[in-house]
Amino acid sequence: MSDVTIPGGRIRSFVERVENIDSELQELNEQKKEVFSEAKGEGFDVKILKEIIKLRKQDQDERDERESLLDLYMRAMETAPAEKEAKAA
Amino acid sequence: MSDVTIPGGRIRSFVERVENIDSELQELNEQKKEVFSEAKGEGFDVKILKEIIKLRKQDQDERDERESLLDLYMRAMETAPAEKEAKAA
Numbered sequence: 295m296s297d298v299t300i301p302g303g304r305i306r307s308f309v310e311r312v313e314n315i316d317s318e319l320q321e322l323n324e325q326k327k328e329v330f331s332e333a334k335g336e337g338f339d340v341k342i343l344k345e346i347i348k349l350r351k352q353d354q355d356e357r358d359e360r361e362s363l364l365d366l367y368m369r370a371m372e373t374a375p376a377e378k379e380a381k382a383a
Numbered sequence: 384m385s386d387v388t389i390p391g392g393r394i395r396s397f398v399e400r401v402e403n404i405d406s407e408l409q410e411l412n413e414q415k416k417e418v419f420s421e422a423k424g425e426g427f428d429v430k431i432l433k434e435i436i437k438l439r440k441q442d443q444d445e446r447d448e449r450e451s452l453l454d455l456y457m458r459a460m461e462t463a464p465a466e467k468e469a470k471a472a
Binding site for chain 1 (some may be wrong): 393397398402405420425435
């Protein structure tokens with residue numbers, strides 16, 4: 295047991311880096327709440343706004359997926375050895 | 384129906400502000416993953432690191448709660464009208 299040296303400084307560094315990121319995340323989440331509460335204050339329906347954001351994200355995800363699939367097929371096609379042409383040739 | 388003017392620009396502004404915050408959130412989450420994967424690469428147990436972060440957060444939350452309760456009691460005490468002193472006085 296006493297032979298094992300635990301690099302405490304390294305652990306502290308990782309822990310603190312994550313904690314810093316976590317507090318930035320928390321701050322951003324609060325900012326997001328503020329935007330929604332501002333919208334609510336102007337009479338907008340927050341649920342509908344969230345729905346719009348969700349739909350736009352879905353559209354984006356679909357486009358991204360489509361693009362990577364397209365890319366994959368294109369590469370596969372380009373790098374594949376030529377198949378035998380129609381048997382008659 | 385045709386009398387209602389929907390302020391599309393305002394809606395777009397709210398939606399885009401939230402979307403910008405969301406992409407910052409996503410980036411931070413990726414950074415967090417990178418920190419953990421770096422730690423893993425150096426042989427640390429990521430679950431244990433997460434446990435440390437959670438415990439430290441709990442400690443912090445408890446301290447915060449304790450402080451606000453302390454603050455609340457102090458204010459209540461300071462602003463309360465003086466109660467009658469012990470009956471004998």
